[in-house]
Amino acid sequence: MWLLGVLTSLDLKTLLVFFFVFLLIADFLKNRKAATFPPGPFGLPFIGNLMSVDGKHPHIYFSKLAEKYGNVFSVRFGSETSVFVTSYKMVKEALVTQAENFVDRPFSSMATRFYHGPTNGLFMSNGEKWKKQRRFALSTLRTFGLGKNTMEQCIREEIRHLQEEIESEKGQLFTPTGLFNNAVSNIVCQLVMGKRFHYNDHDFHVMIKYLSEVLRLEGTVWGLIYDAFPSLMKHLPGPHNNMFKYFDNLRDFLDLEIKMHKKDLDRNNPRDYIDSFLIEMEKHENSDLGFTEANLAYCSLDLFLAGTETTSTTLMWALVYLIKHPDVQVKVQQEIDRVIGQNRLPSMADRPNLPYTDAVIHEIQRIGNVIPLNGLRIAAKDTTLGGYFIPKGTSLMPMLTSVLFDKNEWETPDTFNPGHFLDADGKFVKKEAFLPFSAGKRVCLGEGLARMELFLFLVGLLQKFSFSVPEGVELSTEGITGTTRVPHPYKVYARVR
Template sequence: FSLPWAIELPVLKMCSSLLFCWFPVQLSEKYGPVFTVYFGSKPIVVLCGHEAVKEALVDKAEEFSGRGIIPTVENNFHGFGVVFANGERWRQLRRFSLTVLRNFGMGKKTIEERIQEEAQFLLETFKETKAEPFDPTYFLSRAVSNIICSIVFGNRFDYEDKEFLSLLQMMNESFREISSPWSQFYDMYASFLKYFPGPHTKIYYILENMRKFIERRVKQNQATLDPNSPRDFIDCFLIQMEKTPSTEYQSRDFNLELTTLNLFFAGTETVSSTLRYGFLLLMKHPEVPEKLHEEIDRVIGHNRAPAIEDRSQMPYTDAVIHEIQRVSDLIPMDVPHLVTRDTQFRGYTIPQGTKIYPMLSTILRDPKKFKNPESFSPENFLEENGRFQKNDAFVPFSSGKRICLGEALARMELFLFFTTILQSFTLKPLMVPKDIDTKPLESGFNKIHPVYQLCIVPH
């Protein structure tokens, strides 16, 4: 194995937050932006910083476009579904999924109106809190999830629907489980630990229950399918199955259900977690929401709902949302990649099938690309004259051929939900800002941010 820096980590002393936050920075300072660690006996190539990751995922996009296995969820997916597929299966599923998402309005006026409508439902539930303390977790996840539900299932759910709430609870729990120290330990030593019972089996049953819900929805759609009038993503997939026999679309029990689960999961947890952490950051830095309220009042006022076309006139709001995403650093390691063939990279040979971790966290905090990389500072995305400033190191959705399918939808949701909420309400913390703790509870595959309560009062 020709990469020069093979480093055995003392696993018994290791915790996930050290491995995936502190170690890459420290090791890259000593060994450079490309180095190798061993998860058990398996070599893993780690890429740190904007330049190295861009060179791999963008400049050598095809070679680095494979998807590496995550052992904690491999028993659920087995390489099926658009997120975990490889080769021709992945190409077909990604192309098809993008087409359907766009046909159902992603990036268009139709989905904007759906988000605006859902934001109004959310405002009503906030009003019902009557300025009393509450945990915003499921308030936000219900609203965000209903957007992707309207695409994949063809309908929104009532906020009190018990099955819907159960799904969101399972999703929240699985998001935490996959980032626990035990899951990280299992991912390193799965070849040995898979023969033993333990906490690593818990996530399998959570995801399997979610898959079974989707399986029931597929059967409902099959019974009422009109090929001339598809209602949702599931209908479109069923119709495609009839059009293209003997392809990946025929693996219905796997690709349809698991791609739907991928979209449902990613379309709910990532945006809702960013909104929830964004609220916490705004309460920690009260000078920021003051400026946000001023810009919202000036550009939008109070007589109409925010629209996506307002974003170009609201550079400070746009900068704040980008900075929330940057600091949230929700998927710090990215979903693992795989090199699809023997690859020459920076003078080294990386053998086909080697797992790659592009450390998005090191890009989002790259001091060469951000003015204040370690602080929450909207000025990271503002020019001196106050105009919004793009930054090619802003990669919360990853980059290259595996960039997030729903980036356009997520960006629209974040802008419309944030502005609609702040147009009507002021966020009120339960403690003084200096005492608010914004450090993550866990930092493994994803970051689990603090659970908290707040009050929302009319603006």
């Protein structure tokens, strides 16, 4: 009664000031951290450090914070504070040594709107549902990797199509992005829906455009802002709305494909991931493990989202570095000529005999840094990391840039140097800190397939063509950063060898 009396006697201005001070104090109290919590930059009330993040290259901003605050530090986005983990040793400690503590993904409003629920698909699901779906996807990959119509065979056939398309450019300048996207996407198409698309197919082009736009937009600052203020952003105009629209369009595309698969499903002869999933669904009618038609669409979409742009972007970086280092390009071609020749298609059995080529591919993946941040994780229980206390429920970002450019692990971290993966006798050497696919229980599910694609496609390309740019053109290595880091658009000559 007393407080009500005081409040009603105040004018509107004073009331607003009172309310604002109240919000400030509440914000301060809610976001106060213990002295043992990882340090980080001072954040403004309500928005934290959102406005300080370099929207163009967030990973560079976070790398600078690591120099200032150490390998475990914190950054506040809206009302959420995330812990960033950097350096090979600390990332390994979080993802491998403390694997059980950091296996799950945190809740994300953006993902919940994408997947129409918090734990659908392969990338964002958690617990038993994630375990079961991951295991099922891996075993399907294995089945179609080893069976009659092996993934290796699919890739070798796709090389032919890619080579033909490049040859049809007749040595003129062309942009390789679309062709690489088509080729790589066709491999996921074969895996998921048992078919490939012609490079001129309109629907295929639209699908690929939506895939790369969703990935680009969710990795920009719009993604961060959406996750920080979902109730507000839902009603505001902006590019973030497009990513939801595109995601729903992709889902419609897959729903149609699933419908067609159901029509001519042969239970004794599954052709692909969709068939295998439909068959598996019959065993799980009453379970809660995600074997539903809706989740089939989301898991398939995740395979496309995670498996297309990552791989084709790596091929794009490969051309950038091979053109910038023509001596390396020639050396790879000489090795291929010696071991395979120019007519026989490459196979995975050739890899051990091509150590220099293998080292170059690894170095391209390292310096290309296609996923500069990583998938977010959440602490399942109170724990400590690098001497700091990490309370249960804290979001954790084990940053891959910090591993692939770790000064303690790489001789010349900022320079393209295939020697990072070669010993004194020119033999290929594995490097522990080579983690472009991350590590631990949630390590990239498609790592084996991606490595096979990168090897076969690159060897197939360099076997047939020499790549260059016009005199005086300098390709940029800066990149455009979203969820993936993509090279600035460029055009190349492909001279038939």
